Amino acid sequence: MVKRLDERSAWPDHIGWRLWEASRTWQREFVAEMRKAGHPWFTDARATLMGHIARRGTRQADLIERMGITKQAVQQLIDGLEAEGVLARMPDPRDRRGRIVVHTEKGLSALRDSNDVKKKIEERYRRLLGEERFKALSDALKHLLPATEKDPDKTSA
Amino acid sequence: MVKRLDERSAWPDHIGWRLWEASRTWQREFVAEMRKAGHPWFTDARATLMGHIARRGTRQADLIERMGITKQAVQQLIDGLEAEGVLARMPDPRDRRGRIVVHTEKGLSALRDSNDVKKKIEERYRRLLGEERFKALSDALKHLLPATEKDPDKTSA
DNA sequence: ATTGATAGTCAAGATACTTGACTTATAGGT
DNA sequence: ACCTATAAGTCAAGTATCTTGACTATCAAT
Numbered sequence: 237m238v239k240r241l242d243e244r245s246a247w248p249d250h251i252g253w254r255l256w257e258a259s260r261t262w263q264r265e266f267v268a269e270m271r272k273a274g275h276p277w278f279t280d281a282r283a284t285l286m287g288h289i290a291r292r293g294t295r296q297a298d299l300i301e302r303m304g305i306t307k308q309a310v311q312q313l314i315d316g317l318e319a320e321g322v323l324a325r326m327p328d329p330r331d332r333r334g335r336i337v338v339h340t341e342k343g344l345s346a347l348r349d350s351n352d353v354k355k356k357i358e359e360r361y362r363r364l365l366g367e368e369r370f371k372a373l374s375d376a377l378k379h380l381l382p383a384t385e386k387d388p389d390k391t392s393a
Numbered sequence: 394m395v396k397r398l399d400e401r402s403a404w405p406d407h408i409g410w411r412l413w414e415a416s417r418t419w420q421r422e423f424v425a426e427m428r429k430a431g432h433p434w435f436t437d438a439r440a441t442l443m444g445h446i447a448r449r450g451t452r453q454a455d456l457i458e459r460m461g462i463t464k465q466a467v468q469q470l471i472d473g474l475e476a477e478g479v480l481a482r483m484p485d486p487r488d489r490r491g492r493i494v495v496h497t498e499k500g501l502s503a504l505r506d507s508n509d510v511k512k513k514i515e516e517r518y519r520r521l522l523g524e525e526r527f528k529a530l531s532d533a534l535k536h537l538l539p540a541t542e543k544d545p546d547k548t549s550a
Numbered sequence: 551a552t553t554g555a556t557a558g559t560c561a562a563g564a565t566a567c568t569t570g571a572c573t574t575a576t577a578g579g580t
Numbered sequence: 581a582c583c584t585a586t587a588a589g590t591c592a593a594g595t596a597t598c599t600t601g602a603c604t605a606t607c608a609a610t
Contacts (some may be wrong), residue, residue, distance in 0.1 A: 259416035287405035373533035
């Protein structure tokens, strides 16, 4: 029964809000840099998907499992990236139901650039925070993730 | 069944990805808890908007400025929340163009619950990480935010 | 040979945004 | 007072990223 919220501004400030703000800021920067680097099709959802595709290619079914979204969402993201010429779908020689998603040359080039961009932004963050705080942040997040990811129920429709 | 993750070379792991994962996990938990607590209309976008409304009400124009999204987006979020009976729009006595958005009783009740839920989740995270790491995380994020938020150009359409 | 699970597709809908085109009210010169 | 640029808000339409539901093709195990 406490009425102690500030009158003028109820600005949120808790760990979840900070995570959300930081995450959004990072993504905005990342996408903006990638577009500047000559990849105008770049978005963060697409980047996430591409990051889950191995060099030799990955089956759609594995992407579903790894990304924790529905197969339809994965399919639509791939559709878009295929239309951009960034990914290609190959038949799976071991299972005629399956399709293997591979990077095209264009996709690999974007991946290379994305590594540079990520490093650049991380470097900036490292300078902003100082080595110690940056490490602490990275470390805390690393401990948080395995502990909170327990959703073994998002594989099919 | 053993999972074939032998070619998982391209798993993303950088600070941005960790932030994104942590942020998404937090949001999922938060929304789920709030719905369980009797607020089925709850989403994270709506929560964000509500968090920016002061006790005495806030003009839409101010929300636009604070949230960094377009006025149309704000309007649509308010439309939805008004239809749910969570917010109400009042005329601004000092400017007949303006409208002041206020919480209804229902909205205030949700805000109270949301504080409890946030505290509960934060408590869990604190236990997961340990006091020291939790503080380090919180502190690092706090230092990150003011330094990275410099987008003074998203006010109108 | 049948049957049930798995891989993928097609269609439609929800959410959270966007840009563009307007209306109305205010504020600042002249 | 008048005129105009700007600000506050609305209406309409479109985009990106997801969802559920219904379907086909293939495989694997009886």
